[in-house]
Amino acid sequence: MKINAISQTIIPKIYSKKEDNVFIANNKENFKQNLLLNTYFYPVNFTSRKRTANSTIPSLRLRSSNFLPNRFQDLPCCSCGKKMLTKKKYYEIKQELENIDPNKYLEYLGQYKEYMRPVEESVYNQLCELSKKEGETDLRTLIVSLRENELPELQKKQMKQVKKMNKFAKYLTLNEKKELLKKTLELENEIYKKNSIAPFRRKIMLDNIRNIKISNKKKHEKLIQIAEGFPSSKDLSSAWIVKYSGSDKENKPWNSLDIAQRFLMSSVATTDHILAYTIDPNHNDITNYIGMHSGCNEIKQNKTFMHWLHEDKENRIQYMKNYFLAVQNLIDSKKINKPMYKNYVAYATYRIYKLSKDTVKLFDDNEFPLTDDEKALIDTPKPVNNQSQNNQLLCNNVV
Ligand SMILES: [Zn+2]
Known part of the structure; x- marks a missing residue:
């Protein structure tokens, strides 16, 4: 990074x-x-950049890295419903792994299955099954033996996305088209190298696509959206297996310890902006925050709230309810006792209600009520004055 x-x-x-x-x-x-x-000390893939911490509700403004619910263990992720680790706990696990016998990694990780995101859990189960069958316990050996089967599957999915990008070239000007086809050809070559590190190149590819100068902004956004559909190890088990059975950016094979740590690295709680920062950066306050695994947050990235919700609507509504009730529990039991959080659930769920154009109501009005004045803070946000907020905060990752 x-x-x-x-x-x-x-x-x-x-x-x-x-x-x-x-x-x-x-x-x-x-x-x-x-x-x-x-x-944040782990590699969420948000590139480090200078971000502001503006909010239209100054009294509830907060850097997302200081969002208190992320300091508590076991809250459910709003995206996949599995439990989240605190950064501190993940760091402890990482250190414990360094001190145990590598042949015990698989067994050790078993106690944290409820924290693994669906993609990591699926790979973990495959490895356990193989281990039982073959009596092999070394993680690297096990994952390498899955690679051969997964690689063609992954390549097929990668190429499907490349074809989509190539097809889109017809909507571009001659120069733009030339540049795009050059980039996709490079990518195609990567995909077909047997020892390809193509899953790693996803970020580079996305940057390349973002950097193509395309005069029509809407077309550029559409193209980026297609590129974002490129398989990621964050949500596809074949990509996970191919990635970690191969080599890292320095061309060093991932070793068993690296691989073991990756099973839980993406399970750390991060703060997600309900209304994405990239869509509108002026809502860095607790009314716009929910908890999400770093891996799940990374996949959501620039998607609109509704786009993200519709990918798995019924489940995500339930996950969010579970999340808000768990946070409310922390507030009721005074484990979170800053006054700022008093109406947190009411505000955040009202924001979701408004973003969904009054269709997604997680709780009845009387469960988490807001006054009309409080609702107005979210209904009619005041324009942000950068000067008066005077707070161009530097945030390493997620603001
Ligand atoms: Zn998740």
């Missing part, structure tokens, strides 16, 4: 080393503690 120039100037001493894609504090213990509590 790249740190951009701005963050390098601000935090040069704290982050100095990249290890297993995890930024760790280089020396001082207190820095390390601080990192665990306050910053």
Whole structure:
């Protein structure tokens, strides 16, 4: 993961080393503690960039990295319904793995199955089955033996998306078309290299597509949307298997410890913006936040709330209800006792109701009521004045 120039100037001493894609504090213990509590240290794939923390509701404004529910273990993810880990807990698991016999990884991970996202759980189950059959316990050996079967399947899916992009070229000008076809040809070559690291190239490919200069903004957005459909190890088990049975960016084979850690790395709780930051960056307040696994959040990224919801509507409505009730429990039991959170559930569910054009009502009005004045904060947001907020906050990942 790249740190951009701005963050390098601000935090040069704290982050100095990249290890297993995890930024760790280089020396001082207190820095390390601080990192665990306050910053993202794992590689969610949001590129580091300078983000503002504007909100139309100043009294409820908060950096999303300080959203308190993420500090509590076991809340359900709003996207997949599985339990979420805190950053602290994930870090503990990571360290425990470093200290146990590699042949025990599979067994050890079993106790955390309820935290694995569906894609990791599916791979985990496949590996357990194979292990039982063959008496093999080494993770790397097991996953490599699944690779041969999964690679053609993945390549087929990757090519389907490349074809879609090529087909779209006919809507572009001659130069734009030329540039797009050049990029997709490069990608195609990657896909067919047997030892391809193509699943890794997804991010690079997306950046390439974003960087093509296309004069018509709508067409460019449509093209990016097609590119985002390119298979990802975050939601497709064949991509997961091919990725981690291969080599990393430095061409080093992923070892069993790397692989073991990946089963839970994407299960850490992150803050998702209900109204995506990329669509409107002016809602960095608790009314716009829900909890989501970092992996699930990464897949949602730029999607509109309704687009995301419709991918798995009934389930996601239930997951969100479960999530809000669990957070309300923390508030009622004073585990979260900052006044700001008093109406959190009422505000956030009202925002969902408005974004769904009054179709998705998670709870009855009388369960989590808001006054008309409170509703108006979300109905008619005031324009944000950057000067008065004076708070161009630097956030490493998700704001
Ligand atoms: Zn999830």
